[in-house]
Amino acid sequence: MTLPLSNSIRAQDAKHVVHPHTNLRTQPEAEPLVITRGEGIYVIDDAGNRYLEAAAGLWCASLGFGNARIAEVAAKMLTEIGYYHIFRGAANAPAAELSAKLSAIAPEGFDHVLLQCSGSEANDTAIKLVWYYWDAKGAPQRRKIISREQSYHGTSTITSCLTGKPKFHTGYGLPFDGFLYTAMPYYYRNARPGESEQDYSTRLADELEEMILAEGPETIAAFWAEPLLGSGGAIVPPDGYYEKIQAVLAKYDILFVADEVICGFARTGEMWGSQTYGMRPDMITCAKALSAAMQPISAVLIGERVFEQMKVQSDRFGSFTHGYTYAGHPVAAAVALEVLKIYEEMDLVGHVKALEPGFLAGFEALKDHPLVGDSGGVGLIGAVEIVADKETRAMHPPELKVMQIFEERASRNGLITRIIGNRIALSPPQIITAAEVEEMFARLRRALDETAQAIAG
Ligand SMILES: Cc1ncc(COP(=O)(O)O)c(C=O)c1O
Numbered sequence: 001m002t003l004p005l006s007n008s009i010r011a012q013d014a015k016h017v018v019h020p021h022t023n024l025r026t027q028p029e030a031e032p033l034v035i036t037r038g039e040g041i042y043v044i045d046d047a048g049n050r051y052l053e054a055a056a057g058l059w060c061a062s063l064g065f066g067n068a069r070i071a072e073v074a075a076k077m078l079t080e081i082g083y084y085h086i087f088r089g090a091a092n093a094p095a096a097e098l099s100a101k102l103s104a105i106a107p108e109g110f111d112h113v114l115l116q117c118s119g120s121e122a123n124d125t126a127i128k129l130v131w132y133y134w135d136a137k138g139a140p141q142r143r144k145i146i147s148r149e150q151s152y153h154g155t156s157t158i159t160s161c162l163t164g165k166p167k168f169h170t171g172y173g174l175p176f177d178g179f180l181y182t183a184m185p186y187y188y189r190n191a192r193p194g195e196s197e198q199d200y201s202t203r204l205a206d207e208l209e210e211m212i213l214a215e216g217p218e219t220i221a222a223f224w225a226e227p228l229l230g231s232g233g234a235i236v237p238p239d240g241y242y243e244k245i246q247a248v249l250a251k252y253d254i255l256f257v258a259d260e261v262i263c264g265f266a267r268t269g270e271m272w273g274s275q276t277y278g279m280r281p282d283m284i285t286c287a288k289a290l291s292a293a294m295q296p297i298s299a300v301l302i303g304e305r306v307f308e309q310m311k312v313q314s315d316r317f318g319s320f321t322h323g324y325t326y327a328g329h330p331v332a333a334a335v336a337l338e339v340l341k342i343y344e345e346m347d348l349v350g351h352v353k354a355l356e357p358g359f360l361a362g363f364e365a366l367k368d369h370p371l372v373g374d375s376g377g378v379g380l381i382g383a384v385e386i387v388a389d390k391e392t393r394a395m396h397p398p399e400l401k402v403m404q405i406f407e408e409r410a411s412r413n414g415l416i417t418r419i420i421g422n423r424i425a426l427s428p429p430q431i432i433t434a435a436e437v438e439e440m441f442a443r444l445r446r447a448l449d450e451t452a453q454a455i456a457g
Pocket residue numbers: 058118119120121123152153154155226230231259260261262287288
């Protein structure tokens with residue numbers, strides 16, 4: 001039994017901790033959620049309340065919360081070495097074994113692994129590699145990078161620019177020039193009446209091509225995409241989307257980077273979202289489930305086309321001038337390696353595939369709910385969209401605070417989800433069982449029923 005967080009610790013938190021994605025004016029007065037323990041897919045707060053954590057923290061805790069086996073691996077590595085780097089050719093066993101394992105489970109052709117510490121770092125580094133590539137190829141004017149509206153790729157200075165959500169730019173004087181945003185693939189809300197998924201995908205690919213031509217193809221370096229938009233609303237791409245987008249990229253010889261920070265490690269039902277959607281990227285960034293979020297570690301998986309040019313740059317400049325002190329950290333790498341072993345033992349991909357029909361049936365069943373418009377997903381990720389009118393798809397007026405009401409009702413029902421605008425995303429830890437999937441949807445329906453009652457007055 002964990003004791004409630006003492007008042008003095010609460011006071012320290014309120015006074016000293018700068019909380020990300022939080023209103024810093026009102027936060028000190030707010031009651032914080034203090035999660036102190038985990039048991040599988042459940043987390044327990046300091047008052048003893050138990051929640052089914054249907055968001056896996058921040059889309060990351062693939063093995064749930066708390067794990068003695070991982071703790072043992074970390075403790076051993078901390079005791080034996082604690083730290084060593086991989087700069088200037090130094091090697092450590094966990095970083096080497098992890099990189100080999102990642103290459104083995106990556107889509108074919110990703111034999112080179114650059115270990116980093118977070119999803120933002122991985123994308124940030126991949127942007128540098130894109131520029132490095134074009135410089136090596138004698139086309140340094142290729143600087144512009146295209147991502148999608150409402151995409152999320154991190155909040156470092158440069159990845160904030162890559163992120164296609166204006167709220168991450170305002171107040172910081174971002175984005176820098178050269179970051180462009182093409183339309184997000186959001187069939188439910190943005191397709192025209194009567195437009196098929198294939199036709200909508202064609203239109204988006206045409207729009208991308210128009211943007212490239214307007215900017216000048218010789219200035220475009222890369223296109224960036226999460227296989228499935230995660231923080232943009234857990235939105236599944238329409239049929240034909242990547243096939244058509246990739247045809248445009250190939251036509252203008254534009255590099256393609258897949259941000260698999262959420263989708264990697266079977267979230268979408270294959271090991272990589274790229275495999276689920278037939279994407280053929282030049283680089284893949286991954287993090288989160290790479291270590292089941294138990295250590296901060298990420299990776300850039302580099303394809304041969306890019307790596308060849310990185311070697312050319314070493315010929316020219318003498319070395320690869322990039323690296324972070326903690327990149328390839330032996331404790332983080334050992335933990336990630338053990339996590340990948342666990343994935344193999346539990347047949348992670350097979351497990352997610354076996355659960356997928358039940359997971360999708362849960363979304364399908366919610367379509368009859370008066371508050372629910374769009375509802376669906378893939379693998380073990382998906383969302384329901386809350387609407388005021390199922391026909392017109394109109395949203396509730398903001399003053400009704402429907403999503404706030406829902407979040408509070410979900411909490412009372414022992415359920416944590418991820419709210420994005422008027423969407424409720426589910427991405428439970430991948431260790432979830434079929435019975436727990438049912439339990440998750442039962443709690444979600446109860447919370448939706450109570451929300452409907454509350455707003456009906
Ligand atoms: C798709 C995607 N890319 C990048 C990031 C940034 O990762 P991090 O928060 O580890 O920097 C996130 C975080 O949620 C993400 O969802």
